Amino acid sequence: MTGAKDILDAQAVNNFNLANASTTGFKADLAAFQSQAVAGSGYASRVYATASIAGWDQSQGALQTTNVPLDVAVQGQGYIAVQGPNGQEAYTRNGDLHLTPEGLLVTSTGQAVLGDNGPISLPPSSSIKIGEDGTITVLPFGAPAQSLATVGRIKLVNPPPDTLVRQGGGLFQLAAAGTDTAPADATVKLTSGVLESSNVDLAGAMVNMIDLSRNFELQVKAMKSADENAQASAQLLQPT
Numbered sequence: 653m654t655g656a657k658d659i660l661d662a663q664a665v666n667n668f669n670l671a672n673a674s675t676t677g678f679k680a681d682l683a684a685f686q687s688q689a690v691a692g693s694g695y696a697s698r699v700y701a702t703a704s705i706a707g708w709d710q711s712q713g714a715l716q717t718t719n720v721p722l723d724v725a726v727q728g729q730g731y732i733a734v735q736g737p738n739g740q741e742a743y744t745r746n747g748d749l750h751l752t753p754e755g756l757l758v759t760s761t762g763q764a765v766l767g768d769n770g771p772i773s774l775p776p777s778s779s780i781k782i783g784e785d786g787t788i789t790v791l792p793f794g795a796p797a798q799s800l801a802t803v804g805r806i807k808l809v810n811p812p813p814d815t816l817v818r819q820g821g822g823l824f825q826l827a828a829a830g831t832d833t834a835p836a837d838a839t840v841k842l843t844s845g846v847l848e849s850s851n852v853d854l855a856g857a858m859v860n861m862i863d864l865s866r867n868f869e870l871q872v873k874a875m876k877s878a879d880e881n882a883q884a885s886a887q888l889l890q891p892t
Contacts, residue, residue, distance in 0.1 A: 656871035658685065658703035663864045665705060669852045670861070676760065677725075677745030678822050678850035680709040680857075710813060713745075713851035715843070721780050722749040722757075725848040726808070730840030731824065733807035733833075734763035735771060741833040742823040743809060743816070748847055757788075761821050767804040768836075774803055782806070782844045808840035 665683040672678040684706040690698040715725055724747035726732065736742030748760040757765040757772040764771035774780065777790035786806035791799065811834040816824040826834060 653871075653875060654700035654702070656868055656875070658701045659864050659868045659871060662703045663861065663868070666857055666860050666864060670854070670857050672822075673850050673852040673854050673857070675746075675822060675850050676748045677713065677848045678852065679745065680850070680852045681818075682706045682709060707813070708818065709851055711851050713849040715846050716849055717846055719845045721782065721844065722751070723747060723847050724749065724782055724806075724842045724844055725846040727841040727843055730808055730810040730837065732759075733766040733809055733836075734759060734823070735766060736763065736819065736823055736825060737821075740825060741766065742819060742825050743811070743834070744823050745848055746822055747842070763821075763823070766807045768807065769804075772804045772806065782842060784841045784843070785838065786842055806842070807836050808842070809834040810837040810840050 662683040662685070665681050669680045672680075682705065683703055686702050686704075687699045688702055689696065690700060710729070712728065724732075726745055726747065731743035731745060732747060734742050734744055742763065744759060744763065746759045746761065749765060750758055750760065751774060752758055755774045755776070757774060759765065766772065772788065774788065774790060775792060777792050778795075779791040781789045781800075783789065786808050787802055788804045788806065789800050789802050791797065792801065811826065815827055815834075817827045819825055
């Protein structure tokens, strides 16, 4: 029974990864099974199964060239700092950036991108360039080509993975409540005109889905066999 239940939980994790196979910068969840001995009186051979999320795949997804100035991808390890739905600082690998009508720089999911002094707001301009270090340079409307102006810099961080917890929408936050925000890390670099795709192994996830389904069926058959054996034993023990 526990095996069937936890296989369903693992299937939910796998299906979550499949649903985000095309999400920019998504990191696949990792599920792991473990056997636990049943405490108490009885034979020591009794065990039950548990399944839990054992973290996420930190490998980088494939890079796709878009040549769009506001598309950026983090090189190697690191995150872009954004404002989470709860108002706290959060971190993402989603470099699909856009400008709101008010000039606020946001991700494709609507989180405001953070700079040195909070959310980044850009003035009306004819061109925008994001440098490797996150520096944003614009050419104001009507200004000559040499009148480039630096208007902000995207905050790039690289906190240890064990200090982060996963939130919804592909966001991460520091695990300890009330912990100061992660410091900016000058070693984290961006590539402009490129997006990082999801690192979900689509073929592997499909195979895993089939394997989990077959294992679930096996667990259900084992429960049916145990029930049939119990009924047969009850009949043998009935007085004649």
